[in-house]
Amino acid sequence: MAKKTRSPLTRERVLGAALALADEGGFEALSMRKLGHELGVEAMSLYNHVANKGDLLHGILELVLLEMEIPGEGVRWKAALRKHAVSAHAAYRRHPWACRLAVAPPSLDHVLDVQIRQMEWKLGRLREGLSEHLAYHGLHALDSHITGFTLWELSHNITAENVGDLAARFLRLFPADDYPRTYEHVEQHLTGFGRDTDAFEFGLDLILDGLERQHEPQTRPRKRRTAAR
Amino acid sequence: MAKKTRSPLTRERVLGAALALADEGGFEALSMRKLGHELGVEAMSLYNHVANKGDLLHGILELVLLEMEIPGEGVRWKAALRKHAVSAHAAYRRHPWACRLAVAPPSLDHVLDVQIRQMEWKLGRLREGLSEHLAYHGLHALDSHITGFTLWELSHNITAENVGDLAARFLRLFPADDYPRTYEHVEQHLTGFGRDTDAFEFGLDLILDGLERQHEPQTRPRKRRTAAR
DNA sequence: ACCTGAACACCGTTCAAGT
DNA sequence: ACCTGAACACCGTTCAAGT
Numbered sequence: 001m002a003k004k005t006r007s008p009l010t011r012e013r014v015l016g017a018a019l020a021l022a023d024e025g026g027f028e029a030l031s032m033r034k035l036g037h038e039l040g041v042e043a044m045s046l047y048n049h050v051a052n053k054g055d056l057l058h059g060i061l062e063l064v065l066l067e068m069e070i071p072g073e074g075v076r077w078k079a080a081l082r083k084h085a086v087s088a089h090a091a092y093r094r095h096p097w098a099c100r101l102a103v104a105p106p107s108l109d110h111v112l113d114v115q116i117r118q119m120e121w122k123l124g125r126l127r128e129g130l131s132e133h134l135a136y137h138g139l140h141a142l143d144s145h146i147t148g149f150t151l152w153e154l155s156h157n158i159t160a161e162n163v164g165d166l167a168a169r170f171l172r173l174f175p176a177d178d179y180p181r182t183y184e185h186v187e188q189h190l191t192g193f194g195r196d197t198d199a200f201e202f203g204l205d206l207i208l209d210g211l212e213r214q215h216e217p218q219t220r221p222r223k224r225r226t227a228a229r
Numbered sequence: 230m231a232k233k234t235r236s237p238l239t240r241e242r243v244l245g246a247a248l249a250l251a252d253e254g255g256f257e258a259l260s261m262r263k264l265g266h267e268l269g270v271e272a273m274s275l276y277n278h279v280a281n282k283g284d285l286l287h288g289i290l291e292l293v294l295l296e297m298e299i300p301g302e303g304v305r306w307k308a309a310l311r312k313h314a315v316s317a318h319a320a321y322r323r324h325p326w327a328c329r330l331a332v333a334p335p336s337l338d339h340v341l342d343v344q345i346r347q348m349e350w351k352l353g354r355l356r357e358g359l360s361e362h363l364a365y366h367g368l369h370a371l372d373s374h375i376t377g378f379t380l381w382e383l384s385h386n387i388t389a390e391n392v393g394d395l396a397a398r399f400l401r402l403f404p405a406d407d408y409p410r411t412y413e414h415v416e417q418h419l420t421g422f423g424r425d426t427d428a429f430e431f432g433l434d435l436i437l438d439g440l441e442r443q444h445e446p447q448t449r450p451r452k453r454r455t456a457a458r
Numbered sequence: 459a460c461c462t463g464a465a466c467a468c469c470g471t472t473c474a475a476g477t
Numbered sequence: 478a479c480c481t482g483a484a485c486a487c488c489g490t491t492c493a494a495g496t
Binding site: 137141181203228 | 348369374
C-alpha cells in the first residue's frame with residue numbers, strides 16, 4: 001500500500017497522492033507523515049515540493065475547483081449559472097473534504113487563480129440578466145447555496161448504507177410521539193419521498209427564479225422594492 | 230490570565246470557559262491543555278467533567294444553539310421562520326466557530342435535544358403554510374441557507390478592520406484590468422454598496438417568498454410543477 | 459538537488475498513584 | 478471523589494548532516 005511507483009517526487013505527484021488519500025480516508029487521514037509513507041518517503045521530504053501543509057491543502061482544493069464546469073457562451077445566463085452550480089455541487093460530492101476546505105481555507109492570503117476566474121465569470125453572467133444591485137446580492141446567494149447546501153448535506157451525510165442505522169438510532173433517542181414532524185421527515189428520507197426533485201436544485205431554482213422575478217417586477221408588482229441603488 | 234476563581238470545577242464551568250476561549254482565541258485556540266490552564270488545573274482533570282473533547286465541543290455548541298430564538302404562536306409561519314433564521318445567523322456570528330462545528334460535528338452519534346426540538350418546530354411551522362412536499366424541501370433550503378450563508382460569510386470574513394488590507398492585497402495579486410467584474414464587486418463591498426439590504430436576509434427572502442409563491446400558483450401559472458407527491 | 463535523523467513544541471488520552 | 482505525573486501515540490516543522 002506504499003511505494004507504488006519509483007518515479008521521482010514532484011509537486012504534482014505529491015498533490016495527486018494527497019487528493020487520493022483525502023478522498024478515501026477522509027480529511028483527517030491526511031497528515032504529512034501518512035502522505036510521506038504513501039509516497040515511500042519520509043514526511044520531511046515533502047517540504048521540498050510543498051511550502052507547508054497549508055500550501056498542500058490549497059493545492060488539492062485547486063484540483064477540485066478545476067473540475068467544475070464553466071459553460072460557454074451559447075447558454076443563457078440563468079441556465080449557464082445553473083449548470084455551473086450543479087457541476088460545482090457534484091465536484092464537492094466527489095471530494096467530500098473539499099467544501100469544508102473552501103469555506104475554511106488554511107490561509108486567507110492564499111487566493112487561487114481559479115477562484116477569481118470563477119467569480120469573474122459568475123458576476124459577468126449575472127449582469128447579463130440582472131441589475132447591478134441584484135447581481136451583487138445574487139452572487140452571495142448563489143455562492144452560499146453551493147457551499148452551504150453541500151456542507152449541510154455532508155454533515156447529515158445520509159447515504160444508502162447508513163440511512164437505516166441513522167433512522168434506527170434517531171428513533172431510539174427521540175420517541176416518535178414527542179417529535180411527530182421530525183419522525184415523518186426522517187421517514188420521508190427513508191422512503192425516497194423527495195427523490196423526484198433534487199434537493200440541491202430545488203433550492204438553486206428558488207434563488208435563480210427569485211432573482212429573475214425581482215428583475216422583472218412589471219407583472220403583479222410586489223411589496224419588495226426593485227433594484228434601487 | 231488563569232485561575233480566575235477558586236470555586237470547584239463543574240461541567241458547567243468547564244463548558245463556560247471553553248466557550249469563552251473559543252470566542253476570543255478562535256476554534257484552534259481551544260485545546261484540552263490550554264483550557265485546563267485557563268481553569269487553573271491540569272488537562273487530565275477535565276476528563277472528570279467531560280467524556281472527551283468531542284463531548285466538550287457538543288457541549289459548547291449546545292450553548293450557542295440555545296441562544297437562537299423560537300418565536301411564539303402569535304406570529305405567522307413565514308415571519309416566525311424568518312425571525313428564527315435571523316436569530317440563528319446572529320448567534321453564529323457571535324460565536325464564529327460554532328457554525329463549522331454544527332456542520333462538522335465531532336460525532337454523528339451525538340444528537341442534541343435542542344437540534345431535534347428546533348427541527349420539529351421548523352417543520353411544524355412550514356406545514357402551516359406549505360404542502361408536505363414543499364415543507365420537505367423547504368426545510369433543506371432554509372437550513373442550508375442559515376448554515377451555508379454564515380459559513381460562506383465567515384470564510385470571506387470581511388470586517389471593518391481587515392477590509393482595506395483584503396482589497397489592497399487582492400488588487401496587488403489580480404490586476405483590475407483582467408478582472409473588472411470582481412474588481413467592481415470588491416469595490417462595492419468597500420463602499421458599502423449593499424448596506425441597505427442585509428445579504429443574509431436577501432437570500433432568506435428569496436427562499437421563503439419562493440416557497441410561498443410555489444404553494445399558491447393560481448396567479449400567473451409558471452412552468453414549474455406544483456407541489457405534487 | 460533531494461532526502462533523512464534527530465529534535466522541538468505541540469496535540470488527545472489513559473492509568474496508576476496520590477490526596 | 479477529584480486531581481496529577483508519567484507515558485503513549487500522534488501532529489507539523491526545522492535544520493544540520495548526509496548523498
